[in-house]
């Protein structure tokens with residue numbers, strides 16, 4: 001296996017072992033309910049020490065680690081502060097914070113991450129997985145470090161998150177529209193992501209026009225381009241028309257015998273008039289109960305950076321956005337991680353907590369499915385109390401919100417056939433207005449990207 005070499009690697013390689021154990025000191029006054037080290041935790045301090053302190057209670061117990069470390073853009077003002085016993089590394093302390101001009105910027109970042117990743121690996125349970133957001137500054141070096149620490153064979157995926165909703169036209173080369181979410185399992189052989197809930201759009205593809213007792217179905221092509229020696233026979237439709245064979249250059253997917261069995265079983269669809277090209281019925285009951293996750297994560301599903309800031313401002317009631325000095329991640333983005341990576345009773349750890357979005361996502365997941373997931377957050381900055389913990393206290397207790405809240409009530413793509421049946425569409429939209437009107441101050445109808453969207457708005 002190729003290994004990443006960075007300056008100082010020999011000094012930090014086993015540094016996690018030399019970090020002294022320090023006890024966690026609970027602060028009742030900042031807590032909601034009784035303090036318990038086996039409850040939800042928000043730890044203020046350097047995560048190197050916090051992770052070490054968690055080891056006696058949590059080694060091998062954490063099911064999902066989500067981290068969003070400094071990306072090392074050269075503008076974040078992160079500092080290398082680890083007390084590694086080597087003169088060269090001690091010299092690094094003099095050049096903090098790490099700026100864009102620092103020729104050892106990448107070495108220092110790797111030296112900072114290495115011992116933390118070693119501890120995170122030890123904290124992860126055998127069924128667990130780690131999810132890391134990064135951009136092109138460090139994603140490739142991280143892959144190599146993770147290959148070494150977690151094992152190349154435990155790499156699961158590198159997802160793309162579309163983080164902005166409009167391109168930056170001032171970009172010199174390319175508008176950078178995405179970040180990455182790297183995923184490694186502790187043991188990929190046995191680890192599997194959960195399936196995602198099927199969308200209404202997916203369900204809507206299935207119907208049952210012939211009252212098939214097997215339930216809703218959709219139909220697929222009976223012919224394919226792949227050569228199939230037994231797939232060239234002629235067919236007679238129920239209406240009596242002869243189809244000489246499959247379309248030119250194609251083959252029926254099944255043999256004549258199998259086709260006749262399927263037809264006798266009512267598993268072939270000939271169209272309303274029973275005279276179309278035959279199609280194979282595919283039943284909703286045969287498809288997986290959820291969606292397999294994909295590696296492209298678009299903002300309309302998981303939010304973008306502006307959404308994340310907006311939500312934080314709504315919860316924390318800051319007077320101006322200048323106070324939001326970290327880059328929060330959207331709630332939906334981390335909620336997706338929780339949905340894919342956890343069971344109802346999982347322990348979730350975020351050791352670069354920032355505004356605490358990961359804990360918010362855990363609470364949200366519990367609220368949705370009645371789960372008892374627990375979170376452990378670590379944040380070293382002074383805002384650990386007034387921002388990180390305060391956000392979570394407010395989410396738990398409820399918070400006052402002023403602004404316009406929008407909920408999508410209806411979304412339908414506009415096709416020619418729907419325009420022809422416009423009366424029915426208008427009836428549907430009016431019915432939604434009648435049903436939900438009393439819950440909102442106004443009901444808005446818009447057409448965007450060929451979709452009709454109905455939204456309820458509450459001020």
Ligand SMILES: C[S@@+](CC[C@H](N)C(=O)[O-])C[C@H]1O[C@@H](n2cnc3c(N)ncnc32)[C@H](O)[C@@H]1O
Nearest residue numbers: 046047068328329352353354355356357379380
């Ligand atoms: C990019 S922000 C995370 C934002 C977060 N995901 C959110 O949604 O708000 C990274 C955070 O890690 C914290 N951090 C950086 N180095 C740390 C360390 N050694 N120990 C603990 N926290 C650290 C920073 O203070 C910052 O708040």
